[in-house]
Amino acid sequence: MSCLQNNSVFYVLINQRFPPPLSLLFAQVMVNTEKERVSLLFMKALVSRGSVDAVSQQMASHPQYLESFLRTQHYILHMDGPLPLPYRHYIAIMAAARHHCSYLVSLHSAQFLRVGGDPLWLQGLEAAPPRLRLLDHINKVLAHQPWLTACSHIQTLLKTGEQCWSLAELVQAVVLLAHCHSLCSFVFGCGTDTDSVPLPKSPNGTPPTFCPFDAANGNANVPLSLATPSEHMTRRRVTNQAFISYKLKHQRLTEHNAEEEEMMYFADPSRFITDPDFCYQEFARREEDHFQVFRVQDYSWEDHGFSLVNRLYSDIGHLLDDRFRSVTTLPSSHSADLKRAIWNYIHCVLGIRYDDYDYGEVNQLLERDLKLYIKAVACFPDATKTSVCPLPWAPLKPSERIHVNLLIMEARLQAELLYALRAITQYMIA
Template structure:
């Protein structure tokens, strides 16, 4: 893996090279084939494609990287049990009242064997999960507050203590879901309304939206057709052996009637299960997972406290510090995250490299992170006031209850360009939260 010293140098070189590529048409065709393949896998495995993936699909190169990371942290081998991962995702999404993600992960939580009682409120969850509440709300609203004390409280809590590997995976899930709330809100401020409260995009509540690109075609039991139905469908296949067909024809009418009756009973039970689960999720209120509703984003630049110093990338960067640490504590996740960061800034786009860098650096700026080698006068030059207000709203308080603070009009901007802006904000926020948490872990380790 090549690690560059400047976050934007690599993307800029790659973009220039792409513009001179004589096979650009072939690149476009390849990307269309890639997104078609992703959608095909999703349709085969779940018979639907979720709303978030549909938005990201305008940039298939990025979508593939996103899906791979999502699948890895939520479904692949790791120190945390699967129900705990989805519950942590619920806690993260609830901080921004993102009903879409809360309901999505509530369904996934039940699908992988989670305890229904935990969905009543945060107090119903195990004590070790509740311990994440402090670092969860800090990363979500004021990431600069994340400190060594948060790490120490989790790793030295006696019977409920976390291992370092578990904590790193939990932090990645928290940061991932916080930033995804930003994308959901930025893509459609109304997307957290009641229209999505039952299940995303009309899909069944046990639908897993983000693992389609990873070959995960395990259909949930409730979506698996009964064996009798499969047998009947196969009997219509002309390629079947004639002998088998004759044997089926000779079956008695009484046997068919009994089979049809069993099939109807099975389908009725399955439909009842789905309706009951949807009803449970419909009444899952995101606020029940929030312990401090008054804790919210504050202007970092206007804080008077001297002990909240600006996070300088020259002192602790993703390339020089964060990547190696996280990859050592949580195998391979560093490579997957790094691929996401590189992918989003190298996407073919009408946005100039300078504008992309301004969006990225301004997102970091409102979260307390600064680059000493960047002229922030470029931000004022490239981003008009409404643009900056939009970036701050999406990055810092992506909450449907604050939709009025999202003033940017997209009428003159192509959908793919709008989505690219939201992806840049999302990934910049993700990296910012990771930098704060990994720096705190580093400080704890050297004590």
């Protein structure tokens, strides 16, 4: 991509929203550097939404990944699909609420209303249509204990009756749930959610313990105190440098109104959840036979999940696959072995194992404090605060810290999708 004129869609949007000579100015901006690539992405966001959300700002240090992330998110929330737009944002609210993520609940509440959603639904989950309430159980399971996802859950949702879901609708809903659950991990890991509601602790009073091989590395249970929520929610906005000198009044008003709208329709996440005590529990140790380990050799994203989801929800498989590939190939000071150790460690604590991987590498490459951080962000992000559980690599650049959080988010996303898609596959062949 050499200049904005090569992006015909964006060029048309600019001309529709801004009259000459401003549209001509924007069309002359070159995107031949990483910084300019980010500027282009931000300007697209300003054209379509009138603001740049805090998540995009955090990801901006990795424009290649940001582009892939925004493309996927835009597709599942706004493009053609079996679910109506209000349903999509309400499902996102339900998913974010499981982790008490005030930032995402507020954001999607505002977007829910913008696309014509019924304001009464925001009173709480009991005010939503029965079809949406039927998603509550699989939402809860995928968010906290995805290994419990079973064929019976799929069968319940697809059974005949007025409130039944079609297979295509369910697949889009599952993708939305997994996307928002994992995004909560990124939001809390980067400290974006500044006004979250404290989550009840685990039954033993502390967050869950480490994976079985943690003990072999001298890792004991480490309590995590819940940080005190801040009194006010911070809504940061980034204005692209290309706009600053012109001080566009329209843009300022748009951003101000968008911010007020988000605050006006802020909804308490607890309204959208049932069974609040249901949370992450340590996956059964290998010597116990309560749960069967998910072996990637039997059901993998590459050989099974990708083709199924792409067949039932057109093109989403390619978009998700691009995200997974993008995050693992980003330029980084982290070695390929370290990235794989982070990825496989997250999958392990969620019950997924790779027969061809030496898990001794996890203990060799990941320090104890780093493992604590990774598991906290991946498994119980709402109990995590950056001030309590900081990324333990002080010398790292901010972009490297963001990269770690991106790896956590994508590994968790793929894990949830594997469990859900395997259950759908079992239903289809039953």
